[in-house]
Amino acid sequence: MKPPLVPRALVAAVATQSDYECLAGDLCEEYSQRVESFGAAAADRWYWSQALRSVPTLLVLSRSDDSLVDSLKIGALVVATLVATILVGALANGALDSFFNGSYAPLWLHFAASWSIVLLAGYALAYLARRRSVRLAIGAALFFVAAFAIPSALGLSGRIYPLAWLLLLGTIPAMTAGASLGHVLRRL
């Protein structure tokens, strides 16, 4: 009998690769013992409690053994993903406007297209980076926001209007969601 999917996905999303393997095994082993001793419902409750209480420590726990070369490779990967996201986003939004014969496409369609592309970029990042992809996605999205917001705040580029802020800030949950999805699907 398998433990409940949602807390399993939660553990898979927050644990590092090296921790996940052993931690998920320990949880699975004790869950099976509890199913036999106390029944499935009690075992499910126990699994939920363990997963939820483990999240804070798993978020701060890091068995970082990356070399400088690994870190540089991951950094290059993140930058390449962001550049690709900007290019694909610009192409997709241009294509949307041309689809509407020169007039502007509805705003919600631009938002949906942009966030979908960012979500896919997060998903791709989870497959390419493999380790710590959720944290990498959050970092990449924050970098993305800062890359637009800081020049604007310093007067080096145009002002960011409220709707553009909404679009920009929406990339953080979108990229995180994409990376979490990729990360969880790869492990489960």
Added chain:
Amino acid sequence: MAKGAFLGEFEHTVLLALIRLGEGAYGAPIRQEIEVQTGRSPAIGAVHATLARLERKGLVRSWIGAPTPERGGKAKRHFKVEPLGLEAVRQARTALERLQSGLAIRARFA
């Protein structure tokens, strides 16, 4: 003694559970041993985090075992207490005994 050589309360608990279980113990039995002996049910994530910290301090050593079917095909991380870990437990015990000795509320510890 350097600050890192002192044991935190939960580190002390995890190390004692590991000593009780012996070489090769891993996350699930360590968590269960703490629950049985102390009545406290720690989160498995906290046990793993503490073991990782003890390993960084050089107090325990770990190695990965083979995956087993009852664990959903997942491997175990086995642990062993290093001599430095035993020494840390000994020092913690001595320090606690010194602190408790001669206290007026000694009867409460009996």
